[in-house]
Amino acid sequence: MIKWWKITGVLLVLYALICGLLLPVPNLPILEQSIRNLYYHVPMWFSMLLLLLASMIHGIKYLSTGNIKHDVRSAEYANAGILFGAMGLVTGMIWAKNTWGAFWTNDPKLNSAAIGMLMYLAYTVLRNSIEDEEKRARISAVYNVFSFPIFTVLIFVLPRLTDSLHPGNGGNPGFNSYDLDSRLRMVFYPAVIGWSLIGFWIADLRIRLKNIELKREA
């Protein structure tokens, strides 16, 4: 049986994919039709953030219970989060090239996101470099608890303190004019929820595989 939340995720994403292309959007200079990327690029980051949050929560749960199942969950949520973060970076670069004129600008939002992704890549390297199961679980959980708040500050707080090309930051009112547009919200919110559910589904598959592996080893 496929669980109800997985089906919900699929339906929401399907709706967002199709209606995101077909429904009318506000016509803004420079962005023009590329404004539709709001439905595809931004949900990647939201999904990543939720997955990484879940990863940290399970890290804390591991530290307080010592149950290895929480460590498995924590690691796989982080892996899925990294996947969505990578998609967010690449799609953002394509969008930047076509609106700002370059794949990468030394924008605080972009550099922060890149540093954040590197922090999580370091997390996977750290995990893979420790042989002892218990030690690996404990050290990576502690790392996780530190890296999530730092990541959040990096991508949501620091860019807001300076000027940034990226909408929603600094002196750029870019998205303010259509943040409140109900036409965009109608597709954007379902897209965020749908993609997040898909992200948790992908993580769920790997968690269950890992648990089967653990059972076989025992």
Place this chain on the structure above:
Amino acid sequence: MKNILNIILQMQHTAEMGDAQSTEKFYVVVGVIAVIFIGIVGYLVSIDRKINKLEK
């Protein structure tokens, strides 16, 4: 005067949008994207079922 101008501009804009929307082949692309997504989901479902079996 300004209002009339605005209305005309708006009408022109909707007319253009109408043209853009009526390029029917655009729907082909929407269909292709939907099929690709459904295909990937189908694959996820089959993996999910296999893991279900393994768990039992």
